Amino acid sequence: MSAAQNDASYPNPEVKGGLVPYLQVDGASKASDFYAKAFGATEVFRYPVDEQGRTMHIHLYVNGSSLMLSDPYPDHGHPLEKPQAFNLTLQVKDIDRWWQRAVDAGATIVLPLQDMFWGARYGQLRDPFGVLWSMNEPK
Missing domain, CATH: 3.30.720.120 (Signal recognition particle alu RNA binding heterodimer, srp9/1)
Incomplete structure (x- = not known):
């Protein structure tokens, strides 16, 4: 320690x-x-x-x-690896505000925000560090 x-x-x-x-x-x-x-x-x-x-x-x-x-x-056995095969999902209220704030900050749209078959508004963004984020707001 x-x-x-x-x-x-x-x-x-x-x-x-x-x-x-x-x-x-x-x-x-x-x-x-x-x-x-x-x-x-x-x-x-x-x-x-x-x-x-x-x-x-x-x-x-x-x-x-x-x-x-x-x-x-x-140098301590933890090299950088490209993020893959996961996303971080934000369960939010007022998804349009959350979405726009992320886009304005520089997140790239991967899947546009839209109404989905499971009864929610949902979309995916990639941040400048390669991490995939999704946002979900149940209706």
Whole structure:
């Protein structure tokens, strides 16, 4: 355990949600800023960046859940890998407002927002870090 982990000055924010995604992205600090603009995320903790500008942990709250981020650390066996075969789904109210905020922040539309056969409005976006997000609002 590092000195920083033992240091009482580092907060221990509550982890929210029963399943918490932990994303490794190239530029975790920039991703945190983007998620704040695009999805209304609130950063509740960040380890300081190292001499290479990387951080090993950022904790965000997004839509009532926790989302964790880190930069890749190939020198410690954690190289960057392209996100694939998953999406992060935001269950929201006022989906048009959520959608427009994400698009205005720079998310790319993958599947346009539309009424779906399961009785919801739904669409998919890709963020600048390669992560696929979906939004769903039951009718």
